[in-house]
Amino acid sequence: MTSFGIYIHVPFCRDRKCPYCDFYSVASPGPGLVERYLDVLEAELARSVERYPENLGVGSIYFGGGTPSLLEPEQVWRVYCRIKSLWQILPGAEVTLECNPEDLLLRRAAGYFSAGVNRLSLGCQSFDERQLELLGRSHSAADCRAAVGNACEAGFGRLSLDLIFGGPQSTEGALLEAVGTALDLGVSHLSLYGYHLERTAPAYGRAELAPAGEELYRSQYLAACRKLEDSGWRHYEISNWAASPDEYCRHNLAYWLRRPCLGCGPAAHSFLPPDLRFWNPEDLEEYLKGGGGDKLSDGRSERLDSEQVLCEEIMLGLRLESGVEPAAIGAFLGGELETTLQALREEGLGAVSGAGRFVLSERGWLIYDEVLGRLTRKERPSG
Numbered sequence: 001m002t003s004f005g006i007y008i009h010v011p012f013c014r015d016r017k018c019p020y021c022d023f024y025s026v027a028s029p030g031p032g033l034v035e036r037y038l039d040v041l042e043a044e045l046a047r048s049v050e051r052y053p054e055n056l057g058v059g060s061i062y063f064g065g066g067t068p069s070l071l072e073p074e075q076v077w078r079v080y081c082r083i084k085s086l087w088q089i090l091p092g093a094e095v096t097l098e099c100n101p102e103d104l105l106l107r108r109a110a111g112y113f114s115a116g117v118n119r120l121s122l123g124c125q126s127f128d129e130r131q132l133e134l135l136g137r138s139h140s141a142a143d144c145r146a147a148v149g150n151a152c153e154a155g156f157g158r159l160s161l162d163l164i165f166g167g168p169q170s171t172e173g174a175l176l177e178a179v180g181t182a183l184d185l186g187v188s189h190l191s192l193y194g195y196h197l198e199r200t201a202p203a204y205g206r207a208e209l210a211p212a213g214e215e216l217y218r219s220q221y222l223a224a225c226r227k228l229e230d231s232g233w234r235h236y237e238i239s240n241w242a243a244s245p246d247e248y249c250r251h252n253l254a255y256w257l258r259r260p261c262l263g264c265g266p267a268a269h270s271f272l273p274p275d276l277r278f279w280n281p282e283d284l285e286e287y288l289k290g291g292g293g294d295k296l297s298d299g300r301s302e303r304l305d306s307e308q309v310l311c312e313e314i315m316l317g318l319r320l321e322s323g324v325e326p327a328a329i330g331a332f333l334g335g336e337l338e339t340t341l342q343a344l345r346e347e348g349l350g351a352v353s354g355a356g357r358f359v360l361s362e363r364g365w366l367i368y369d370e371v372l373g374r375l376t377r378k379e380r381p382s383g
């Protein structure tokens with residue numbers, strides 16, 4: 001049975017937005033608003049059977065946000081049951097819930113486990129109190145440690161932790177200490193995100209919240225790469241590491257490999273291979289008014305042409321340790337393929353692997369946008 005992933009965007013955060021964040025979410029929702037959201041979400045899931053028919057099985061479910069751990073376990077169970085009533089959830093399906101550490105008391109962790117969740121992604125961001133304060137997080141380093149302990153005690157074997165590097169006043173030492181703490185705590189997956197401020201982030205333009213600077217950004221990333229490599233971890237995607245391939249995030253991997261994914265909730269994006277992308281409005285009220293109706297009829301969809309499909313394959317493939325077929329890049333570079341790949345190899349930015357695929361090095365990942373530009377900027381040769 002062919003599988004697909006379901007992404008549920010939970011568009012709520014506790015009482016205020018973190019100053020660096022530009023993900024779509026609404027702070028301080030009342031219980032009535034959450035219930036209205038869940039009603040519409042259920043309607044949207046039911047409606048989606050038209051495009052994701054019953055003969056597709058659900059291989060992964062990912063509750064992202066926002067702050068999905070604002071949902072009660074019973075509410076998560078409600079969504080899980082609705083999905084189960086519409087499609088077969090395949091044996092071994094990965095069900096991830098993003099959690100803020102301060103939410104994950106033991107009873108709550110046990111509730112999520114009983115509600116079908118089998119993987120937690122904890123938004124720790126740092127183990128340095130000063131950093132946590134600067135980032136406007138509402139949890140402490142002790143909360144992060146307690147959350148991991150509670151998750152383990154509740155039965156979760158698959159735990160991921162998010163850390164931020166390159167943030168305001170961050171240091172390489174503090175990052176390495178945080179990575180070491182995560183390893184000591186026994187998590188099996190780590191996501192390291194480079195701090196940057198979009199123009200739409202509340203902190204944009206605030207000097208005390210400016211990024212650490214390019215030099216520190218690079219040195220922190222590379223130092224973390226070394227530490228995790230020395231610990232035997234797999235750097236399988238530009239921002240993601242796992243203790244073993246079994247611990248890779250299967251939901252995100254499916255996204256990077258351009259497999260079918262249904263996104264529900266405001267601002268969620270969906271993909272139907274080979275070329276159809278469609279999405280929901282980035283506005284809770286508009287989403288609720290739509291009642292889970294047909295997104296495609298509202299003009300929020302795009303059919304990619306063959307060049308866009310190829311460009312996406314390269315863009316997403318280069319994020320992964322498996323890389324891309326050189327022939328795909330050749331469609332953009334034509335006769336300059338060999339010289340370009342050779343130049344990148346000599347600069348230490350990437351190389352052709354034993355499997356014959358072009359893979360970026362960690363230094364290449366650091367300047368991913370620049371390398372991507374060099375590999376795709378040429379027009380595809382006609383004919």
Ligand code: SF4
Pocket residue numbers: 012013014016017018021022023025065066067100123
């Ligand atoms: S970082 Fe997470 S908790 Fe903070 S505002 Fe953004 S979505 Fe909410």
